[in-house]
Structures are given as C-alpha cells and as structure tokens.
Amino acid sequence: MERPIDLAAEPRRLETLAPRALRTAGGLGVVGLVAALIQGILTEEGMHRFYHAYLVNLCYFLSLSLGALFFVMLQHLTRAGWSVVIRRFAEGLTAPLPMLAVLCIPILVGRHELYSWTRSGLVAEDHLLQLKQPYLNTTFFIIRLAACFAIWMLLARFFFANSVRQDMTGDVNLTLRMQAISGPGMVLFAITLTVAAVDLLMSLDPHWYSTIFGVYYYAGGVVGFFALLALVVFLAQSSGRLPRVITIEHYHDMGKLIFAFVVFWAYIAFSQYLLIWYANIPEETVWFLHRQDGDWGVMSLVLLFGHFVVPFLALISRRAKRRKASVAVTAVWVLSMHWLDIYWLVMPGVSEGHLGLSLMDLTCFIGIGGLFVATAVLALREHSLIPARDPRLIESLTFENV
C-alpha cells in the first residue's frame, strides 16, 4: 500500500545545481546572442536573416512559457490534484516572460526587415495594406505587444508569488484566490495569445489571414510545453532531485497530455489546411503554395509525420507512457518538431523553395534558450521544487492511474 513519503528527507531544492546552471545557461545565452548579432552584421546573409532567425527562436521560447502559464491556470481552474508535484516546474517556466518581453525590443528595432506593412513605400502601393492600416501600424503593434506581455507577466507573477507564499504560510486561501483568478485569467490568456500570434507571426505575410492561426500557435506551444515539462522533470530526477515524490504515474499523465496535444495540433493544422485548400482563394492558398515549393514541400511532410504520426505511435501504448526514458526521448523529439514548426511558419517568406538553414538559427537558439533557462533557474533557485504545503499535495503524492 501507499507509504507516506518523508518530505523532509526528499531533496527538493536545486541547491548546487542552480549556480552551475545559471553560469552555463546565462553565459551561453549572452555568447549566443552576441555571436548571432556579429554574424548578422558581418556575413552576407545580413541583418534581414538575423531578425528572422531571432523571431523564430523568440516565438519558440515564448510559446513554451505561454504553455506553462496555460498549464498553471488550467490546474487551478480544474482544481487538479494529480499535478501538484510538477506544478512548481511549470510556474518556474513562466518566469522567463519578463526577459522575453525585453527581448522583443530587437523585433521592434528590426520591424522593417520583418514586417512589410511597416514600410510606408510598400503600403502606398498596396490597396489591401492601406485598408489594414488601422490595425497593422507600428504604434498599435507596440501597444498590443506591450499589453499582451503586461497581462502575461502579471498572471505569471500572481501565480508564482502566491504558490511560493503558500510554501511559507500553508494558507488555503491562497489556493482559493488562485482558483478565482484562473477563470478570468484563462479568458485573457486566450485573447492575448491570439493577438500576439497574429501580430508576431501571421502579419509576416500581411495579405494572408487564417482565423485559426492563434489556436495553431497555442496548440504547438502547449505540445512543446508538455514535452519540456516532462524533460525538465526527467532531468531533475536524473540529478537526484525529487526521487520519490514524482512517480511513474506523473510521467504517465504527462505522456497522455503530450499525446493528446499532438493530436490536437494535427487536428488544428489540418483544419487550417483543409478549409484553405477547399475554398481555393488565391490570397489564402498562396501561403500554402510557398510551403509546398521545393524543400518546403518536404518540410511540410516532415511536420506531418514528425509532429504527428511519429509521436502519436510512440506514445499510444500505455507501456511507452509509463517508462521514464521513452517519455523523455519522445519529449526531445517533440520539442525539435515544435521548433521546426515555428521555423516553417516564418522562413518560407525569406528563402523561397529552400530550407535555408543558417548558423544564426543555432546561435539565436542558444542565445534566447540560454537566457530562458537561466531566468527559469533564477526564479526557482530559492524555492522548493514542489509546492510543499499545497492542500492537494497528498492527493498528488498518492495519485495512481486506475
């Protein structure tokens, strides 16, 4: 039967890991970004390519943090018990949001390289862009982006701070407050995520529009987040943290969630494709036409199989979800596919027909990724890796999949 776990004996702090991770990730982050910038200035690919590589990776890591914020709110909204022992990791993964907000400044600086609707010369010749001016203009773009980030940061801060405060006080009212905020928070989240996805990614091709685009970005981000969560838990346990508190039952559920959202992503991706393919309206289909040309046709198939079929089959069996290593390997695979998905959204506009990978994609990944990891570690450094006095902790500790 269930034996009570001695929390006092459980290593549940980062301790010596934190300074090491901070130095490595932070150092790599700065070096990566500087290297990418130098490449942008010095190589012939230029700043145009730099900004696109930067946007891909910014949107990638942003989607992971937003997935984490969604997960935290969802747990409070549904009053979930099973997930308490892994919730602190998710709260930690929302911590990079302020850093990501600052990293948006280069996007604003390079807006003319990224968004053709910011170039007044182009807009003057384009009737459609003129009609879209009331929405697609630089001032309103900055206001929207700032508003989205402000809302996300407030929500992330609220849930992190209250959860951490509960570690000290054990006050049940904090849980009640978080539950109360999670509902309206979810509504705000849905609206702001849609606005940000449309602004940052969809407006790269300002003639094109897809009403499902926000959900598409959300679906990919949530798949990526669940994979990252499983991977973080796996790495934490590999380095001796929380060996008894997090069990195979929690992996099983994270596996189920990756599986479910892989299917959800495929459903949304196909819904977007089918309607545009069927209606066959030139200004809509051209977006997919770019993604069927040359290398991009192959990449679309790689996404179909790699982002859906492979993880679907890899996680369909109960046994695969109940083996830590197989969940972790699938998580790494899914995270790579999610990156390719964002790349696939951005790059066909820059290099038509060619995959056009650049070293800058890697350096930007290391740069933003390093800072992402560093800010998450920084936030978790001082705290327990589980919400130690959450009223539903016992439920999570003794949780079993029937």
Next chain:
Amino acid sequence: MSQASTTSPAKTDAEGRRLWGYLVEFETPEALLDAAEKVRDAGYTRWDAHTPFPVHGLNDAMGLRPTKLPWLVFGAGLTGALTGLVLQGYTNAFDYKFLISGKPYFSLPANIPVMFELTILFAALTAFAGMIVLNGLPEWYHALFNRRRFRRVTADRFFISVEARDPKFHARQTRAFLASLGGSTPEEVED
C-alpha cells in the same frame, strides 16, 4: 450462518445444489490486498476480489494481466480509417466519377474528415462493446448474490471468491487455505 459439511468433497450435495465456490469477507482494503497476494501466489486462476470502490494496487496484488482492449480499439480505428478511405475513393474516383471544384477525383485531403470520423466511430463503438464483452456482460445471474452477506460489497466490506471450477480448487484444502487468510470463515456459495 450454516455449518456446512466438510466431510464430503463432492461438488453436488443431497438437494442437488452445486458448489459454486467459496467466499471470504475482509473488513479493510489492506487486509484484502494482503489476502489477494496470497491467493495469487497460491496459483489460483478462477477467482476474484470484490470491493465497494476501486482499491489502488489491487490489480498488481491479484496479478491481473493488462486488458487486450487497447489492441482491439487500435485495430478498429485503423479499420475505420481504411473504410473511410476506400468508401470515398471507390465512390468518387471509380464507381461514379464526380468532379468537385476542379479537385482530382481521388483527393486525400477531402477524404480525411470522413476517415477521421469513421476512425473515431469504429474505435469508440469497439471500446464500448469490447469492454462489455470482455467483462462477460451482460450476465443476468451470478451465484455470489445467493449469499446475503455479499450485499455489503456495495457498502463497507471486501470479499475474495474462489470458484470451484478453478483447476487448483479442492473443497477441503481450498477452504483451509482461505481460512488462513485472516478474513471471515470461508462460506460455501451454491450455484
């Protein structure tokens, strides 16, 4: 409480009632889990545990093998997808060629929604019917309900029953074995 005869190992008594098996009662899920492990280790195969609510760890304690249902559902899902594909391919591209908005006769994207729906339909119906059939339902009569005390299985008591048709079943030895499990005195259940 009837004092059943232990001298006769015959499976049919004087009034023609057949021995269905034995029933032991436990007061706590912990006692049940301990007993279930012993019954499992003794090598019985036709036996069951009965509880008022799901008891974690009981599957392992009973040594139950995983259900075959997932494979049936997976097979049914594949069948559904193929049915959708063949049905639409055959009707639109061969049997009655019909050109829709300039698309090819055989056009996979257009077929996917129906393939998807049939996958879900076949898989869901198989999961539903398969669960019922694999559980041996519907079953209109069960010998265990002949015992009055078994009614508390829906309230606050835990039971283990061993059927007489178990290859290891022996009227006297099984009774003695069940009596050693720490529950109530084993009761005979008649069919």
